[in-house]
Amino acid sequence: MYKKLDTCYDQIVHPQKSRSLRVLLDSIMGRIVELKHEMSDLEKTEFQPFDDIIQDLKITPDDVSLSVPRYYIHGRSESYTVRQKVLHQMIEQMDAESKTKDGEKPSMNLDEAIKVLQMHERARQGRLRAKFMWELSMEEERKRKISKGLKVLSEADAATMVQKKWRGYIARQKTKKARSEELTFIGMRPGEARPVETDELKKAKDTEDIRRERLKKHEIDYQRALVDIKQNLYVSKGPAIKEELQDQIRQWFIECRDNSGKFPDYPDEEEGGSAKLFVNKTPEEIEAEIKAKEEAKEAKGKKGKKGGKDKKEKKEKKGKGKKGKDKGAAEEDPGWKMKPSKFNEDVDGRLTDYDTRWKFRDESHNVSQRHDEEIIKEEKILEVEEELRKEVDVIMREELENLKAALDKDKGKKGKKGKKGKKGKKGKKGKKGKKGKKGKKKGKDLTADRTPESLYQELIKQGIIKRPERVMLEDYLGEFSYLGTTLRSMQKEGQPSTWDIKQMLTLYGILPLGSETVHENAPLVKSMLLAGPPGCGKKLLVQAMANEVGANLFDLTPENLVGKYPGKSGLKMLIHMVWKVAEIFQPSIIHIGNAEKTFYKKVPKAEKPLDPKRIKKRPAKADERSKSWQTHPTRGNEQRPVYDKIVMVPRPCYGDRKIIIEKRIYDKLEEIQTAFIDFSSLAKMTDGYATSQIIQVINDTINERRLNQVGRKPIKTEEFIVELAGHQPIFAEQEDAFTQWFEKTPIGKKRKKILSPDEGGDVGKGAKKGKGGGKKKKK
Known part of the structure; x- marks a missing residue:
């Protein structure tokens, strides 16, 4: 339903219908977010396996995956484009200034320039002389062999040799073609999953763009018509x-x-x-008012008759209440009930609007x-x-x-003039009191004399606001988990798949950041901790989210704050500026890399210059569309209550690695050039390595020099092994340490208690016995 409405809202060019669809789309997005929170609270985990449901319904993972709404990208406001232009211009200006500073070299006088030219000219002449001498020696060698009476092939023998070589080449080509056709027939041709840009697809995309442009023109006409x-x-x-x-x-x-x-x-x-x-009232409302008035009159007449009856009634009620409680205790727990949704009213309103306005409307002329x-x-x-x-x-x-x-x-x-004056005075007093309260809430603005644009530019110059890399959520490659239900049936908690992580970030981060309706009404996630081994894509996910919703990316990583805004006053000014700019230019994402460093009990000597404990906890306000995204896990337990959600980003599994390797290699090579590469073997050999390490191995193997040789020397699987040997994998001990740490988080403890309730019960009994056994402790 969500996907269909997203397509409808993106392609319908009628401005009034488009508005109704937008309300309906945002409401359904918010309802999905509510369902996700309900499922998380019920099962005490952020990831729910859908493999059994997909199998029962005979659908694919793509059918149930939540894509980012199209209007998040195509419907961005003019303020976003202006901010992006300012950001790009300032970063380019800073890069140009740094290049000129780095590129400044001492000037060279005429004598030194002549010496350099002479040196290069002598080297060139030497190379030419060496080449000429080599050619002479080769000619002399050829003449010497002929003079010794070396056998010269006849025309027939030479023709036979050429035919043999040619027939061998033709046979190899036919074999390669037959192998490719066989793999295509059985559906195992490598790289066939790559989308091919056909003329029909290109035409469909052009049509979608034309419709979006037409909606913009219709919207301008609609706004003019309103006035x-x-x-x-x-x-x-x-x-x-x-x-x-x-x-x-x-x-x-x-x-x-x-x-x-x-x-x-x-x-x-x-x-x-x-x-x-x-006010137009219905007959039922009028009857209810008349009954209420009659009951009020009867109540006034029966005031004196109260007394003993009330006491008896109270006693009877108390007795009934106790009996009801006893019955309820004996009955079974009614079970879980879903909370009422805040989006039902909007959905019902849009459906009513459709039935009354659009369903039977004749639009044959429009x-x-x-x-x-x-x-x-x-x-x-x-x-x-x-x-x-x-x-x-x-x-x-x-x-x-x-x-x-x-x-x-x-x-x-006489006229009642005095009362009128009193009313006016009371109103004024009330207004003054309200103003005073508002003033207390706001507090002191440290940058009241500066414009938001100047603060935005200053944060760019200081490197606090950064331009995210051009990556989207779809660039976080990986596979769907097909064994989630199987593992849970065995009372085991598997690692979240790439598909699960993308779904969770879409629900908790992207949808609330991009839609005000979802942000205001759905349950709010203010901060999130992305934990996992280095190089597994945590930073890429943050940058992808910023690109998906067009958010400002603030980098408050300790390494990025070295030497910037020193002292307590400087830190106070930094925090004030960041939150003021983030609130004005919403949506915003605040990223803190290596978040565990901000919770050090004792800072190591090597990291004292970074002063990682400068940034303290500062939760986002409920009306701010800004989120805090920290990457890297903590080494202690202090920060677990700080974050609303904690997500483990594991190293890639076999399916993830195979998809990553195929995508990266096919971006560099054509399909024919990959005939000698065994992707399945490469995926197995890279077990234990992080995503960044796999990508680096591919880039180092298929470098520019090797690409020039591909035509005469195809790339083989063995070449990747040489580069892979130079990297250190993520060992099982390190991954187990992350898993054990996650089990100690609040949600990890709750989930573990559900999976193994006996362990939780034993711990509780032991604790009670320990408290009661004081004499044994003394002994």
């Missing part, structure tokens, strides 16, 4: 609406005067003004799918009425005061 139609309604129907409202209010004056003998008090603007008087003027008139007439009502209220209040004054004059009474 024009509202102005026309003011001119054409405004006087009639105003006169009708005045007549209704005057009629109300007369009816109240006839019923009570005096004019009523006019409702204040805060209470809704005259809109409060003419082939180009432009805005519908009748719908705009229906919406704008209400706005015109509301604005005119406020104007009418001002006029009718004065008219009512005049009527009251005239009536009091006839009766010989």
